[in-house]
């Protein structure tokens with residue numbers, strides 16, 4: 001169906017050669033709370049007129065914390081999903097099996113890295129920041145969709161993870177160094193995972209007809225709507241956290257302004273940057289007749 005120039009073998013090789021631990025990433029460092037954590041493309045704070053520069057910095061840092069949380073949140077289902085695919089051919093190709101088991105293990109490591117980031121943030125930030133609950137429920141919903149849907153969601157996430165780091169964080173020396181490293185170490189693994197997703201997508205899709213593939217894209221967009229609802233909840237928690245951190249009660253008009261900027265920034269970060277990612281669009285184009293047009297439509301609706 002497709003010409004792919006990578007294989008389970010090359011992915012396994014890369015995983016062994018570029019292996020890292022959570023300690024390699026943290027190196028005993030703490031966050032520097034005098035610096036922003038995220039580029040403004042992701043944090044979306046610079047245009048908010050009702051906030052001072054100090055308040056914008058605090059909101060940027062709150063967004064750094066929730067960025068780690070939302071990632072851990074949306075990646076929770078990947079471990080059981082990949083283990084299931086590995087188990088599907090447990091006595092077959094050993095390279096495939098080993099490669100997928102490392103994929104799952106690396107995602108467990110990401111969860112540990114992101115959890116540690118949230119813990120250290122909590123210890124250093126000074127006031128508490130609410131985070132949306134229910135990660136296991138969301139994982140259950142994703143695992144209840146078709147295998148192709150869950151794989152498409154994974155692929156989309158792995159591609160936007162890379163885009164965030166390479167295009168918006170890698171060359172930004174003004175951002176906190178530890179936070180940048182967290183995104184860098186994540187990217188090292190995700191660049192390989194995106195390839196493994198493509199191999200798994202091809203395996204799963206080869207048994208499906210055109211209707212089932214189209215249905216998987218529709219289901220993916222429904223999951224996107226559910227994620228959008230979670231992001232909206234997180235925005236409210238972030239505004240509460242900002243009030244607590246700055247000691248200033250925002251008026252309804254100020255809350256509205258912050259909300260508008262933040263809704264747009266969250267949507268771009270966790271949905272639009274994936275729906276529009278050229279490599280992800282290409283994957284959907286290869287699978288379906290009208291899937292790519294649906295991605296454009298969804299991305300446009302989320303960008304207004």
Ligand SMILES: [Fe+2]
Nearest residue numbers: 075107110190
């Ligand atoms: Fe990950």
Ligand SMILES: [Fe+2]
Nearest residue numbers: 107158190193
């Ligand atoms: Fe991954």
